Amino acid sequence: MRVTISGAGLGGLCLAQGLRQAGIDIDVYERDPAITARFQGYRLMLSPAGLEALRGCLPPRWHRLLDAILGDARAGRLILDPQLNPIGELGQVRTGIVADRHVLRHLLLTGLPVHTGAALTGYEPRDDGRVEARFTHRDPVTADLLVGADGITSAVRATLSPQTRPTDTGVRFVIGRTPLTGQFASLEPALGSKITGDGVSLLLGAMQFRTPPREAAETLAPEVTLPDVGDYIRWAMVLPPAGSLDGMTPQEAVLSRTEGWHPDLRALIEQADADHSTLLSIRVVEPRERWTPGPVTLLGDAIHATSPTGGNGANTALRDADVLRRCLIATPQDRLGAVEHYERQMFEYGAEAVRSSLDALPSLTR
Structure with a gap:
C-alpha cells in the first residue's frame, strides 16, 4: 500500500510516522518552500487521548525522548485585574502535559520523505481504485490513498467536499512568546490565568521543558535533531470585536491596549520575540455532509478546525x-x-471537538 499525504503539519506527520512503522509506503508533500519557511510553534496542551495517539504513531525508541521534551502545565485558574490582583476564578480549566509545537514537529519530521514546494493542484480517482495526485513542480503521483492534512485552506477538501468551508468567528487575537527569566517571577500566579481589563483579555502559559530539547535528543536519540529552544511564556491577547492591528506590529498593538498595566506584564510584551508574534483570526471548519467513500480522505484542520479555546485542535x-x-x-x-x-x-x-471549542469561545472574549 502507498499513501500520499498532503500537508506536513502535526497530524499529517504523525500519520506518516505511524504508517511507516507498519511498513506502509508514504510520501509527504508540503506547499511551503521549506520546512522552516514560516514559524509554526507555540505551546499546546496535550490531552491524555492526544498523547496516547502520539505515542501510538511514534517509534517506541523515541518514547523516552518524547517524555523528556514535554512540560507540566500550570493552571492558576484565576481572573486577575491589570495589576495582577485576583478578581474571580475561571471555570473548569484543563491541566496536564504541554508541548512545544515547533519542537514536536521536528521530532515528527525525523526520517520522513517530505517534498517541499509541492502544493496540490488537483487529483483524479482512477478506474483501478487508486488516485492520481498532482503537485506543483512534480510529476503526477499515484497512490492507494490520498490524505488531505493540508489545514484550514485545504486544497484536497476544496475538491472532495467543496460545500465544507471555513467560518470566521470574527474573533481576533495576538499571540507571542517571551523567554522565561527570573524577571517574571511575579507573574507566577498569572500562568494559567486570565488578566482582564480595558475591554481586552490577556492569557499566559508557561512552556518549561523537562529537559532542553536539543540536549534530550543528543542523549536519548542521536538520530533526531531538535531545535535549541529554551523555556518561555506564551501570551495571547484577545482583541475586542472588529479589533485589528491598525498598522501596528503585534507587540505595539498589545502595548497600546495595556497602558498602566503591571510593569512586568508590559515588560513581558516588550521583550517578546518579534519574529514569533502575530495576529490570528479564529476560523472553524465543521464536518457536516459526508462524501462518497473512496481513495481520498481528510485529517485535522482540513475537516474539523477548532477554536483554540477548546485546546483540542x-x-x-x-x-x-x-x-x-x-x-x-x-x-x-x-x-x-x-x-x-x-x-x-x-x-x-x-x-464534537468543534462544538465544544465554540461553546468555550465566549469565556475567552469576556
Missing part, C-alpha cells in the same frame, strides 16, 4: 492520525472499508 488531529493508522493496519485488504470506518468515527468526534 492538535489533539484531534493526532487522534485522526492514530485512528486512520489503526484502521488501515487492521484491514489492509479492504482499504476503502478501513477509510470509511475511520471517517465514521472522525466525523463524530471531530464535530
